[in-house]
Amino acid sequence: MAKQQYDQLSPEWFQPAPPNVGEQEKINRPSLTFWHDAWLRLRENKAAIVGLIMIIILALLAIFAPMASERSYKEQNLSHAKLPPKVPVLEHISWLNLDGKDSNGVDVYKERGIKEYYWFGTDDLGRDLWVRTWYGTRISLYIGLLAAVIDLFIGIAYGGISGYYGGRVDNMMQRIIEILNGIPYLIVVILFILILEPGIMSITLAMVITGWTTMARIVRGQILKLKNMEYVLAARTLGAPNSRLIFKHLIPNVMGPIIITTMFTIPSAIFTEAFLSFIGLGIRPPEASLGSLVNEGYKSIQTYPHLIIIPSIVISLLILSFNLVADGLRDALDPKMRK
Amino acid sequence: MARYTIQRFVYMAITLLIIATVTFFLMKLLPGSPLQNQEKLTPEQKALILKEYGLDKPVPVQYVQYLGNLLQGDLGVSFQYDNRPVTELIGDRIGPSAQLGFQAIVFGTLVGLVLGIFAAIRHNRWGDYAATVIAVIGISVPSFVLAGFLQYFIGVKLQWLPVAFWEGFKYTIMPTLALSVGVIANIARFMRTEMLEVLSSDYILTARAKGISNAGVVVKHAIRNSLIPVITILGPMAVNLMTGTLVIEKIFAVPGLGEQFVRSIELNDYPVIMGTTLFYSALLIFVIFIVDILYGIVDPRIRLAGGKK
Numbered sequence: 045m046a047k048q049q050y051d052q053l054s055p056e057w058f059q060p061a062p063p064n065v066g067e068q069e070k071i072n073r074p075s076l077t078f079w080h081d082a083w084l085r086l087r088e089n090k091a092a093i094v095g096l097i098m099i100i101i102l103a104l105l106a107i108f109a110p111m112a113s114e115r116s117y118k119e120q121n122l123s124h125a126k127l128p129p130k131v132p133v134l135e136h137i138s139w140l141n142l143d144g145k146d147s148n149g150v151d152v153y154k155e156r157g158i159k160e161y162y163w164f165g166t167d168d169l170g171r172d173l174w175v176r177t178w179y180g181t182r183i184s185l186y187i188g189l190l191a192a193v194i195d196l197f198i199g200i201a202y203g204g205i206s207g208y209y210g211g212r213v214d215n216m217m218q219r220i221i222e223i224l225n226g227i228p229y230l231i232v233v234i235l236f237i238l239i240l241e242p243g244i245m246s247i248t249l250a251m252v253i254t255g256w257t258t259m260a261r262i263v264r265g266q267i268l269k270l271k272n273m274e275y276v277l278a279a280r281t282l283g284a285p286n287s288r289l290i291f292k293h294l295i296p297n298v299m300g301p302i303i304i305t306t307m308f309t310i311p312s313a314i315f316t317e318a319f320l321s322f323i324g325l326g327i328r329p330p331e332a333s334l335g336s337l338v339n340e341g342y343k344s345i346q347t348y349p350h351l352i353i354i355p356s357i358v359i360s361l362l363i364l365s366f367n368l369v370a371d372g373l374r375d376a377l378d379p380k381m382r383k
Numbered sequence: 384m385a386r387y388t389i390q391r392f393v394y395m396a397i398t399l400l401i402i403a404t405v406t407f408f409l410m411k412l413l414p415g416s417p418l419q420n421q422e423k424l425t426p427e428q429k430a431l432i433l434k435e436y437g438l439d440k441p442v443p444v445q446y447v448q449y450l451g452n453l454l455q456g457d458l459g460v461s462f463q464y465d466n467r468p469v470t471e472l473i474g475d476r477i478g479p480s481a482q483l484g485f486q487a488i489v490f491g492t493l494v495g496l497v498l499g500i501f502a503a504i505r506h507n508r509w510g511d512y513a514a515t516v517i518a519v520i521g522i523s524v525p526s527f528v529l530a531g532f533l534q535y536f537i538g539v540k541l542q543w544l545p546v547a548f549w550e551g552f553k554y555t556i557m558p559t560l561a562l563s564v565g566v567i568a569n570i571a572r573f574m575r576t577e578m579l580e581v582l583s584s585d586y587i588l589t590a591r592a593k594g595i596s597n598a599g600v601v602v603k604h605a606i607r608n609s610l611i612p613v614i615t616i617l618g619p620m621a622v623n624l625m626t627g628t629l630v631i632e633k634i635f636a637v638p639g640l641g642e643q644f645v646r647s648i649e650l651n652d653y654p655v656i657m658g659t660t661l662f663y664s665a666l667l668i669f670v671i672f673i674v675d676i677l678y679g680i681v682d683p684r685i686r687l688a689g690g691k692k
Contacts, residue, residue, distance in 0.1 A: 226398035226668050228622055231660050238409055238653065315525055322527050323629055323645045338527060342634065345535055356528040364523035371519070 082300075085376040092372020095365040102362055106181035109174065117179040118330040121170035127152055129165040129173075129350050146348070165350045167340065176332040177355055183244065183333045184314045184362055190248060191255055191313030195306045198252070199259025204290050206260065207267030214264075225257050229316065233325060242325055247317055255313070259305050266298040300377040307370035311363045318359050334359040387679050395672045402664045406657050407449050411442065458658035463650050469658030473640060479549055480632065480639035484624050486559040491566025496613075498567065499574025500606060506579060514571060521568025527630040530561040534634065547636040558635045562627045566620060573616055577609040611681050614674060621670040625663060 076084070086092055110117060128146050130153055135143040145151050152158075164173035206217040232254050236246040270276065271294065279293055295302075320326035321335030329336060334355045341352025424432070433439045440448070452458075458469035502514035537557060538546035545554050581587065582605050590600050625641075632642035640659065647655040 222394055223398050223401060226394065226671060227402055228625075228664060228667050230622075230626060231402065231664050234648075234656065234660055235405060235409055238656070239412060311523070318525055319527065319626060319630065322525075323633065324649055335525075335527075338531070342531060345531060346539060349535065352531055356531065360524045360528055363525070364519065367519055367523050 078300075082373075082376045086372050089372040089375060091368045092376075095368030095372065098361060098365040099369065102181060102358070102365070103185060106178045106185055109178035110182070113172065113175045115172045115175050117171065117175045117332050119171060121166075123156070123170065124158060124160075124162070124166050125168055125170040126344075126348055127158070127162050127166040127170075128348070129163060129354070130161050131163050132161055164354050165348075167351055168344070168348075171330075173337075173351065173354060176337060177334070177358055180327075180332040180334040180337055180355065181358060181362065183327060183331075184317060184359065186244075187247065187251075187317040188310040188314045188366070191251060191309045192306050194251055194255045195259040195309050196302070199256035199305075200263050200295065200302060202256065203260035203263025204267055204295065207264035208271055208286070208290055208294065210268070218264075221257050221260060224254055227254065229254050230320075233320060237325055242328055243331070244327060247320060247326055251313065255309070259302070259309070262301050262305050263298055266301055267294050270294050270297055304370065304374045304377055307366065307373050311366035311370065314359075314366065315363055334362075384679065388676055391672055391675045391679075395668050398668055399665060403450065403453055403661060404446075406661060407446055410653065410657060453661070458661065459654040461647075461652055461655045463647070463652040463655070469655055472643065472655060473659065473662055476638065476640040476643050478639075479637050480628050480641055483555065483558055483562060483628060483631070483637065483639065486555060487562035487566060487624060487627070488620070490559060491563030492570055494563070495567040495570025496574055496610075498571040500578055500601075500609075502571065502575040503578030503582060503605075503609075504601060506582075511575075514575070518568045518571045518575075521564045522572070524564075526561055526565060526627050527634065529564055530558075530631055530634045533557050533561055547634075549635075549637050549639075554635075558631050558637055561634075562624065562631050565623050565627060569616060569620060569623070570613065573613060574609060577612055578605055581605050581608045614677050614681065618671045618674040621667055625667065 130143060143151070162172055162174065164177055166172055167176070202217065202221075206214045206221075229250060233246060233250040236250050240246045240249075267290075276289060276293055279289055284292075317326055317333065318335030318338070321328075321333040322339045324336075324339070327333035327336050329340070337355035338352055338359065341348075341355060345352050430439065438445070456470055458473070460466045460468050461472060464472060498514050498517065502511045502518075505511045505514075534546055534557065537543050544557050548554055582601075587600060587604055590604050595603070628639060628641035629645055630641075631637070632639040633645050636642070640662075644656070644659045647659070
């Protein structure tokens with residue numbers, strides 16, 4: 045049976061196919077750019093995606109929650125002081141402790157006849173902790189953003205110029221960095237606080253002075269490596285000016301390390317602001333920062349634990365999410381991880 | 384090596400000089416003077432007091448005098464603590480801080496190394512994931528938050544350990560734990576990365592090919608070579624520990640340097656703030672200097688790059 049079938053096959057049917065040039069070389073699937081590839085790898089990383097979503101949620105809350113509430117972050121209402129948290133719907137789930145009962149199990153809202161809901165409770169001056177917490181988160185996010193901007197502008201420019209021009213310029217600029225690096229950030233902040241007032245301004249200025257040195261070092265190292273490559277020589281031969289070489293050819297190729305460094309700067313800047321506010325060098329009441337809220341919470345850790353627990357959770361989640369995303373980006377962008 | 388050491392030493396000196404100079408001129412800018420109740424004093428008394436503090440001389444002379452005093456370890460006197468010399472205050476308070484820092488660094492380094500090595504050996508298995516999660520949380524939760532939770536659950540709820548104060552070894556356990564979590568997390572992450580890199584290098588493959596047991600490869604070859612770069616994070620870690628002691632001592636009411644520093648900030652006691660600031664800077668810069676030298680010794684590439692110019 046099978047043999048019969050074979051017999052029916054005629055040799056004429058087996059002609060060499062005409063070579064269709066180009067067809068074999070055709071790439072059927074779209075080529076992946078570096079960024080697309082990195083995004084695919086980042087998407088695989090569940091922790092990083094969870095971190096990214098948490099950052100978005102926290103940022104939205106920080107931006108809109110204080111706007112949506114009719115209470116302001118410094119509005120005091122002594123008759124509503126020291127209320128435990130109470131949230132509609134969730135108040136019926138007893139283990140969440142969001143039912144408006146204090147640590148002795150007394151429903152304070154019913155006792156004082158308060159109809160309103162304070163989702164995160166109130167502090168000892170009757171300020172709404174919901175608004176204060178998200179207001180503090182705004183400050184943390186501002187600090188994170190600021191750190192990133194400083195890194196991106198001063199750090200890249202300084203490192204780029206230093207690495208690209210080399211020689212005496214590089215030597216001078218590196219000596220300055222080494223000295224700046226030796227001066228601890230905390231000390232710069234304290235020096236600023238002595239002249240200015242403690243607050244967001246002193247932290248900002250101290251960051252402008254010391255926050256970009258790591259980035260500058262990394263960019264310089266990369267530029268030193270890249271500037272002797274052939275494609276740079278080719279562009280130079282075509283008459284490209286220095287600025288074009290730096291910004292169009294070198295910086296885009298250093299983008300990977302730049303993004304990773306920026307992403308690691310953000311959580312550490314957020315932590316530093318919280319730490320400074322905690323010891324009284326940063327944001328001071330009535331302004332609210334997550335660090336100063338935790339500090340205030342310590343005073344009543346046994347009687348009103350919600351005052352310390354809520355800001356503690358928010359600051360930890362915020363730093364954790366940024367760290368997760370930074371870790372994920374490092375794994376996605378680092379060529380060494382490609383396998 | 385000598386050239387490299389001298390170079391690092393000069394940087395250390397310049398950095399310290401800059402910090403001291405900035406500090407001095409800031410003190411000159413600050414409002415207030417040591418003359419309290421100025422209206423009641425006669426001009427002669429004023430002149431006498433100014434002379435006593437050396438304030439009758441022009442600023443450049445004062446600056447030179449100030450630097451001379453610094454070299455002799457004289458940091459001025461406190462406004463708030465009955466004119467006590469700042470050096471004496473620091474001397475009184477340094478004990479508990481040093482003990483805390485030492486305990487935290489020893490405990491944290493040991494646990495961190497074990498955790499990092501464990502994670503690397505169990506790469507991409509649950510042990511690795513568990514260690515990584517612990518490390519990420521350890522880096523993300525600020526020490527002042529962690530200290531609060533320890534204090535509340537172990538101290539207040541379970542009553543296993545004293546909540547605060549400084550009256551014996553039992554009192555040091557919780558602050559040490561709170562302080563060392565950052566160290567553990569940093570060392571573990573760093574060690575894991577280093578170990579993974581070393582484990583995938585050719586000489587490890589050679590060792591395995593020669594038939595050395597897995598334990599032998601890890602202990603004799605991998606761990607030793609991974610330990611070298613850990614030296615580099617000792618500098619940043621010293622900074623972490625310093626900022627850590629500030630909050631931890633405040634939270635656990637430890638009579639250390641950090642607690643006093645935070646209180647002087649609250650009281651605007653400028654000479655103590657500046658003196659302690661200088662002391663901390665000197666300490667940190669010295670640690671960085673030592674780390675640079677150590678690294679130059681273990682890694683010849685560093686000192687060659689440094690001394691070539």
